[in-house]
Amino acid sequence: MYKIVRKRILNPTVTMMDILAPMVAKKAQAGQFIILRVDEDGERIPLTVAGYDRAAGTVKIIFQIVGGTTMRLNAKEEGEYISDFVGPLGCATKTDGVKKVCIVGGGVGCAIALPVAQRFKELGCEVHSIIGFRNKDLLILEDEFKACSDKLTIMTDDGSYGRQGVVTVPLKEAIEAGEKFDEVITIGPLIMMKFVVATTKPYNIPTTVSMNPIMIDGTGMCGGCRLTVGGQTKFACVDGPDFNGFEVDFDEAMSRASAYAEFEQRERDKCCNLFKKEVK
Amino acid sequence: MAINPKKNEMPVQEAKERARNFKEVALGYTPEIAVAEANRCLNCKNKPCVNGCPVNIQIPDFITKVKEGDFEGAYQVISQSSSLPAVCGRVCPQETQCESKCTLGIKFEPVGIGRLERFVADWHNQNNHGDIELPAPNGHKVAVVGSGPSGLTCAGDLAKKGYKVTVFEALHLAGGVLVYGIPEFRLPKTIVQKEVETLKKYGVDVETNVVVGKTITIDELFEDGYEAVFVGSGAGLPRFMGIPGESLKGVYSANEFLTRSNLMKAYKDDSQTPILRGKNVAVVGGGNVAMDAARTALRLGADNVYIVYRRSMDELPARKEEVEHAQEEGIKFEILRNPVELIGYNNPDNKRDPKNGSVIGMKVIKCELGEPDEKGRRRPVEVPGSEYVIDVDCVIMSIGTSPNPLIKNTTAGLEVNRHGGIIVEEETGKTSKEGVYAGGDAVTGAATVILAMGAGKTAAKAIDEYLSKKKTK
Numbered sequence: 001m002y003k004i005v006r007k008r009i010l011n012p013t014v015t016m017m018d019i020l021a022p023m024v025a026k027k028a029q030a031g032q033f034i035i036l037r038v039d040e041d042g043e044r045i046p047l048t049v050a051g052y053d054r055a056a057g058t059v060k061i062i063f064q065i066v067g068g069t070t071m072r073l074n075a076k077e078e079g080e081y082i083s084d085f086v087g088p089l090g091c092a093t094k095t096d097g098v099k100k101v102c103i104v105g106g107g108v109g110c111a112i113a114l115p116v117a118q119r120f121k122e123l124g125c126e127v128h129s130i131i132g133f134r135n136k137d138l139l140i141l142e143d144e145f146k147a148c149s150d151k152l153t154i155m156t157d158d159g160s161y162g163r164q165g166v167v168t169v170p171l172k173e174a175i176e177a178g179e180k181f182d183e184v185i186t187i188g189p190l191i192m193m194k195f196v197v198a199t200t201k202p203y204n205i206p207t208t209v210s211m212n213p214i215m216i217d218g219t220g221m222c223g224g225c226r227l228t229v230g231g232q233t234k235f236a237c238v239d240g241p242d243f244n245g246f247e248v249d250f251d252e253a254m255s256r257a258s259a260y261a262e263f264e265q266r267e268r269d270k271c272c273n274l275f276k277k278e279v280k
Numbered sequence: 281m282a283i284n285p286k287k288n289e290m291p292v293q294e295a296k297e298r299a300r301n302f303k304e305v306a307l308g309y310t311p312e313i314a315v316a317e318a319n320r321c322l323n324c325k326n327k328p329c330v331n332g333c334p335v336n337i338q339i340p341d342f343i344t345k346v347k348e349g350d351f352e353g354a355y356q357v358i359s360q361s362s363s364l365p366a367v368c369g370r371v372c373p374q375e376t377q378c379e380s381k382c383t384l385g386i387k388f389e390p391v392g393i394g395r396l397e398r399f400v401a402d403w404h405n406q407n408n409h410g411d412i413e414l415p416a417p418n419g420h421k422v423a424v425v426g427s428g429p430s431g432l433t434c435a436g437d438l439a440k441k442g443y444k445v446t447v448f449e450a451l452h453l454a455g456g457v458l459v460y461g462i463p464e465f466r467l468p469k470t471i472v473q474k475e476v477e478t479l480k481k482y483g484v485d486v487e488t489n490v491v492v493g494k495t496i497t498i499d500e501l502f503e504d505g506y507e508a509v510f511v512g513s514g515a516g517l518p519r520f521m522g523i524p525g526e527s528l529k530g531v532y533s534a535n536e537f538l539t540r541s542n543l544m545k546a547y548k549d550d551s552q553t554p555i556l557r558g559k560n561v562a563v564v565g566g567g568n569v570a571m572d573a574a575r576t577a578l579r580l581g582a583d584n585v586y587i588v589y590r591r592s593m594d595e596l597p598a599r600k601e602e603v604e605h606a607q608e609e610g611i612k613f614e615i616l617r618n619p620v621e622l623i624g625y626n627n628p629d630n631k632r633d634p635k636n637g638s639v640i641g642m643k644v645i646k647c648e649l650g651e652p653d654e655k656g657r658r659r660p661v662e663v664p665g666s667e668y669v670i671d672v673d674c675v676i677m678s679i680g681t682s683p684n685p686l687i688k689n690t691t692a693g694l695e696v697n698r699h700g701g702i703i704v705e706e707e708t709g710k711t712s713k714e715g716v717y718a719g720g721d722a723v724t725g726a727a728t729v730i731l732a733m734g735a736g737k738t739a740a741k742a743i744d745e746y747l748s749k750k751k752t753k
Binding site for chain 2: 023024027037041042043044068069083084085086087088089216217219220221222223224226227228233235238249252255256258259260261262263264267
């Protein structure tokens, strides 16, 4: 059992937790992920590491409440326990040879982008961050991004905070204004990452994407997380989750991500009812 | 008394009935049938059956105990050689091992050794709750990576010699392929848990949720005071054919399909883990895993389940009993067929149609058997122009696995072969790295439970010798 030592509501749909898991905390690096189960008979879900405290033995996770499992997780409070927490899995984000980087995060993906930005800052890189949200209420981690970015641009779809528009607009502007990024790293919805890649490709700026496909074991056994990268089958759990964005088949990844849409909707409805009852 | 030329049949659930439930197919011998079957054993002097067993169970000795009605005595004989008798009695390919060597088998059907082993183990589990005699601790720590058949066997043998053994398991539940791979209807999970509990009684610690190679490395295990490490991390990534359409929705590897159903219990209606319940399911491959996947799909409610295999019935690598059970249940064997393409649904008028990208067909080509290959199996040769499409809404690829790269990538000095399997000395399981032993699918690639157990046993013996020598130095 793994203790929830801290819980913070970041916005109505996104929650942050610090989980006591010393063995994972000792090894975790930016870009890696963990797999957890909330309770016995629960589903295994992957979440990317959003931070760690090696001394305290805790690993930070930030999750969006999207389905049955994340609803069950969100119903847990500080001091309570979850059944399973395993990791760190996957490969850490590569940082070699990068002096100037642009981090592009979207929605809850910003939670994963943050430790990557922090890592580059630690290494002395110049970090530009562009983070996008649907609206002001969904904005998360603004202060944290400010602290580790030489330049921070916040975008909202409706213009309720920062600039109005999508993240690719300021990215393109920066590139055209002559900013020479050694690398662009993007983490967020598949469709956003697809467009970020489409933006950087004409300028041939190396672009890394962080993939978060459906997974079960996360250790290289089931093959459920397979993607087509450069025409070859790759497994996000052991080969990734970071991949060369120019080579990823995003359309296929988006199709595969929808495999259980109907089931997820049912689970969500079931859980909504369940927790409504409990709240009363 | 004349010898019954045929094995005593084992009662099974009726095929039509069992094809729709996940309860165990075979029901096991009654004591009366067991004694009758034991009496078929000639108790011949040279005991060829013992050599046919990868862990060398003293088969005639335990059968003699069964004849006498001393079932617990029979169990004691088996448990000297095997840590998992209730498992082996169910999943071993006896027809190519012990039973293939049986003297009675020259003229008649061989003795039903597997059925007797299963009976004895089940009898013990039901009737004996006696305390275990714990060996005196010898003060030495050994780490075992993976809690599948090879790891459990190695851990059990070492614990019985007084070693302090810790088993590290990547998943949330111990048992490896016995819990994620082999379905409930062939090997009930309570049996696996019972075997794991027995090991714990011997003082074995099982740490779940630890991925060796990620959470901790082999070198760190040595730093933590473990003096030897056994790697039984199992087979790894599933292979795919490399044909168009393998990324369509509804296309699974057998590992994923079975893990969802077995480990994650997706076969239960209230499971939190989803699984596609296809109506027309094609399973590609002819091994035990393919049979398991096909029979699982049937139990999940499929109308038609096809085994698509490129050779003929004679070459199917699966256990005979599994093929027979599958046939009885109505699995259709599309033999001498090879898939060339998976066809997906695409609604040109609605890009948001949720069915888009789902598999709807499998194009196969007919094959004929040609010349034997290097293994002596006749090679399938495609017949040009013979392609046709089978309507399917679910495809399960069961064509083998490649070794998991996690341990190899994080362990300096551990040599692997060109397929990625860990290289070991066959007689000992010793790897190229001092103090590290390995066995099971991590070494051989996908093979059987009993071969993995044999390798775990061999390594346990070698580890004991290695550490005994080290002690006296």
